[in-house]
Amino acid sequence: MRVIGGRERAGNAEQVKALQERLALSPERLLVTAVDSGSARLEPDTSLRTVPQRVISFDLDGSPVRIFLNAYSLLPTRVDYSGPMARQGFWAFTGDVTSSTWYGIWWLAKDGVHLPMAWTSESNGLPDRVLVARSVTINGQLDNKTFEIPDSVRKKIADNPEGATLENYPLGTGQEPEREIAPGIWFIAGNWNVTLVRQDDGVVILEAPISSGYSAKAIAEAQKLFPGIPVKAVITTSDSWPHLAGIREYVARGIPIYALDLDGPILERTITAPHTHEPDLLQKSPRKAVFHFVHEHERLASEHNPIELMPLRGPTTERQMMAYFPESRLLYGSDAFQINPDGSYNLPQTVDEVLQAADREHLEVSRYFMMHVSPSPWSDLRAVVEVAAGKDSPNE
Incomplete structure (x- = not known):
């Protein structure tokens, strides 16, 4: 179970595996995990940031782990891992991933235990997260209530033991039906909205969210709504992963991609990244992308x-x-802003940027919609900017 914003949600098998691995590779268990693996072996010494290191490698869940031990103290400096934990969440769309965790701010604890209070993680060489422990309790008492899972959550797990992953996530919400918001334009509401547009010579799909599996579902829905009509193009409107993580499915099927010029590099990296651990259609049948x-x-x-x-x-x-x-x-404004639960807009600045762009292009707009906003009156945005312009502080 996960608790997000106070809401209890069912977890999935992918998250359980990642947490099991995170525990196995945590600094207090790292060397024990290596010994218990039965595959631990020494590798040639090396250096990190000019400090000499002893190197131990072993296998966890079929993927390699490398531990770098400070040659002076024999405490771990860094651990590298390329298995399921490294590929969880949005990192999955980047293909094969190596996660590197550096340890620092060592603390001498009870009974001579040494623990790092700071973990700095990188994925494929890019900064990912920094975790800093404010305090540590050795052999503390656990409250069993912390681990209680309500029956309502248990039922969701029983109904779907594997849980929802980015690859098998259902298209749409399952609660709000897809609807035709203008003749030939079908809006599929979800955590990541997708729109299908019927043109004379085919269907254009607006956005390629989260995964190849999600894109395959969007393509199947287009074929269901418009039988016998080919998908002629997909449009991705942002460099953010919810907009492009499913783009490889379209490349594999030879469907042209329309994207912003500045987003070319991240799209190229996404398409050319190897996916050897969990091969998708493009990994199995490589194909060159058709970009516009x-x-x-x-x-x-x-x-x-x-x-x-x-x-x-x-x-x-x-x-x-x-x-x-x-x-x-009708105007689709990508993902410039979102609407808060209380009806306020989280970023009036970007609301204004959308308005200015529409004015610059001399567009006549009556309604707008976004990746996370259903079709709404255009006049709502003018009102947001007018209110923001009358405030002395953004925090008012």
């Missing part, structure tokens, strides 16, 4: 439902672009 990068106003022509793509180019939204449907005066 948007530098300025560009049109996907069609007699019905033409789509106009244009960069936002705001100081916060520089890596996002809009999609405009002139026939229905």
